[in-house]
Amino acid sequence: MADHDLRLISFETCPYVERSRIVLEEKDVDHDLTFIDLSDKPDWFLEISPRGKVPLLEVDDEPIFESYVINELIEELYPEPPMFPDHPVDRAQARSWIVYNNDVLMGNMATLWFSDDDETLEEAREHLNDAFDQIEQQLETRDEGPYFSGSNFGLVDAVYAPLFNRWEAAEELGHGDLLEEHGTLREYSEALLDRDSVQHVRADDLTESILSHSH
Numbered sequence: 307m308a309d310h311d312l313r314l315i316s317f318e319t320c321p322y323v324e325r326s327r328i329v330l331e332e333k334d335v336d337h338d339l340t341f342i343d344l345s346d347k348p349d350w351f352l353e354i355s356p357r358g359k360v361p362l363l364e365v366d367d368e369p370i371f372e373s374y375v376i377n378e379l380i381e382e383l384y385p386e387p388p389m390f391p392d393h394p395v396d397r398a399q400a401r402s403w404i405v406y407n408n409d410v411l412m413g414n415m416a417t418l419w420f421s422d423d424d425e426t427l428e429e430a431r432e433h434l435n436d437a438f439d440q441i442e443q444q445l446e447t448r449d450e451g452p453y454f455s456g457s458n459f460g461l462v463d464a465v466y467a468p469l470f471n472r473w474e475a476a477e478e479l480g481h482g483d484l485l486e487e488h489g490t491l492r493e494y495s496e497a498l499l500d501r502d503s504v505q506h507v508r509a510d511d512l513t514e515s516i517l518s519h520s521h
C-alpha cells in the first residue's frame with residue numbers, strides 16, 4: 307500500500323468532508339484529521355486553501371481540494387478495495403452521477419433545510435421528486451444491488467451517503483417522508499446507512515446542528 311502522510315482538514319458537520327472520510331475509512335487508510343472553525347478560519351488554512359473550503363487533503367504536505375478530486379486521488383493511491391469501475395465508460399457514468407448529486411440534490415436539499423419561503427420550498431420539493439425518479443431509473447438498470455453500481459460500495463455511494471445521513475433533519479423540519487413514493491431509493495438509502503463507515507463519520511449532533519442553522 308502506498309505510504310503517504312495524509313491530513314484531512316475538516317469541519318464536523320460538512321457533507322463534503324463526510325464523503326472523503328468515508329472513502330478513507332472504507333480503504334482503512336491511516337490519516338490525521340484536523341477540525342477547523344469555518345467561521346474563524348485559521349491563517350495557515352487560508353494560505354493553503356485556494357477557496358477557503360473543506361475538505362482539503364494534505365498529501366505529504368501538498369494541498370488537494372474538492373472532495374471529488376480528493377476521493378479519486380485516494381482511489382489511485384490506495385486501489386484496494388476498488389471503489390471505482392475499471393471500464394472508462396463505467397467510470398464516466400459514475401462521475402456523471404457524482405456531478406448530478408452536487409448540482410441537483412445538494413442545492414435542493416439545502417433549500418429544504420434552510421429556506422422559509424413556501425414557493426421556493428415547493429419548487430425544491432418538485433426538483434427533488436424529479437431527481438429521485440431519475441436516480442431510481444438508474445438504480446433499476448443494475449443487475450444486482452444493494453449499492454449504486456452493484457455489490458461493491460463505491461465512490462458514488464460515498465457521495466450519496468452523506469445526503470441520507472441528513473434526511474432526518476428534513477423530516478424534523480416537517481417535510482415528511484421524502485421517499486414515500488421511491489421504494490427503490492429507500493432500499494438504497496438503507497444499505498448506505500447500514501455501512502459502518504457511514505455511521506462512524508456522522509457527527510453525533512448532526513440533526514441538531516442542521517436544525518439550529520435552519521429558519
Ligand SMILES: N[C@@H](CCC(=O)N[C@@H](CS)C(=O)NCC(=O)O)C(=O)O
Pocket residue numbers: 317319320321322323344358359360361371372373374
Ligand atoms: N465543492 C466542494 C464543496 C465544499 C464546501 O462547500 N465546503 C463547505 C463546508 S460544508 C465550506 O468549506 N464552506 C466554507 C466557505 O465556503 O467559506 C467540495 O466538494 O469539496
